Amino acid sequence: MTRIPADDRITEPEAPTWRLGETPWQTIAPAAGPGMRVIIDNDFSGDPDDLYQLVHHLLSPGVDIRLIVASHLRADDPFDPSGRSAENAERVVRDLFGRMGLTSTEVIRRGSDAPLLDRTTPRPAPAVDAIIAEAMRDDDTPLFYVAGGGLTDLASALLVEPAIAARMTLVWIGGEEHEGLAVPPPGAMATEYNLLIDVVAGQVVFGDSALPIWQIPRDVYRQCLVSDAELRRRVATAGALGRHLYGEIAAVVAMAGSFLGGVAETYALGDSPLVLLTALRSLFEPDPSSSRYVVRPTPALDDTGSYVAVAGARPMRVYTQVDTRLMFEDLYLKLAEFAEWRAAGAGTAS
Numbered sequence: 001m002t003r004i005p006a007d008d009r010i011t012e013p014e015a016p017t018w019r020l021g022e023t024p025w026q027t028i029a030p031a032a033g034p035g036m037r038v039i040i041d042n043d044f045s046g047d048p049d050d051l052y053q054l055v056h057h058l059l060s061p062g063v064d065i066r067l068i069v070a071s072h073l074r075a076d077d078p079f080d081p082s083g084r085s086a087e088n089a090e091r092v093v094r095d096l097f098g099r100m101g102l103t104s105t106e107v108i109r110r111g112s113d114a115p116l117l118d119r120t121t122p123r124p125a126p127a128v129d130a131i132i133a134e135a136m137r138d139d140d141t142p143l144f145y146v147a148g149g150g151l152t153d154l155a156s157a158l159l160v161e162p163a164i165a166a167r168m169t170l171v172w173i174g175g176e177e178h179e180g181l182a183v184p185p186p187g188a189m190a191t192e193y194n195l196l197i198d199v200v201a202g203q204v205v206f207g208d209s210a211l212p213i214w215q216i217p218r219d220v221y222r223q224c225l226v227s228d229a230e231l232r233r234r235v236a237t238a239g240a241l242g243r244h245l246y247g248e249i250a251a252v253v254a255m256a257g258s259f260l261g262g263v264a265e266t267y268a269l270g271d272s273p274l275v276l277l278t279a280l281r282s283l284f285e286p287d288p289s290s291s292r293y294v295v296r297p298t299p300a301l302d303d304t305g306s307y308v309a310v311a312g313a314r315p316m317r318v319y320t321q322v323d324t325r326l327m328f329e330d331l332y333l334k335l336a337e338f339a340e341w342r343a344a345g346a347g348t349a350s
Contacts, residue, residue: 042147046089049268053274057146067131072085073197089111115150119200191305216319224324
């Protein structure tokens, strides 16, 4: 599990600070502003792949991050069975901001600590109000809701204000394989991990709303493997932030290896396509053009999370392949560039 900080981290006084919209680590400043707004939603007290996604997004000037939703895990999740996983997720994000010297904490909002009870009753949370406010704001810049966990807070926002469905696109890491495109992995969970956090919320988003969806199902997010050698040489060497990120993965591997029959030399950074499909789109005819998808009618979901065909349903993108080279090389270079800037700033201040 991601290690929960005991207290909100205080930025080191000698380290340089910055705010969202600034990129002081870039020697050549971006020529233009961001091309889209982004709401980030993830279960940050769980699998630490979400920390990699969040850092990568924060270091990407192509997106305007308007909101970060700290969402919950299921109550019996071994990563965080505390019953306070949304609260813990918020603490993790605030700690990460402190480690990065990022002072824009006003974008962080806590989601519900529990899933939906039914398909008509929202779960109130500060994040729900903030999602609605951003979606309904008078701004023509495209808005993407990028989610790497459950969909409770998004579903609640849709139940409170259905009009937001026409004002943004969901990019979601989750859901099982689609028939004819892929098969489940050996020993697969009966309900895919992220969907299992709140199946009812998935039913609301897929079957009860008009929200456009770009889905990265289980077979595709499992493609996002990095080797331990990559993490040791390209992440752990990138300053204090890189060492922290590597340490979070190393802790999970050490814990899991004891009961999975040995340590694997790879780890799936399965939330990273959220960055690839938003920040790393093409310049001309903007789109995530180096990844592949098919267009299918949006299915409904049954109570196990399996797909149910719906005649005349709205179309959705189902990604079948993601450009891992672009995605991970961009992450490694941004981490290195950021570490160099932080080290130089700390040296100057001292």
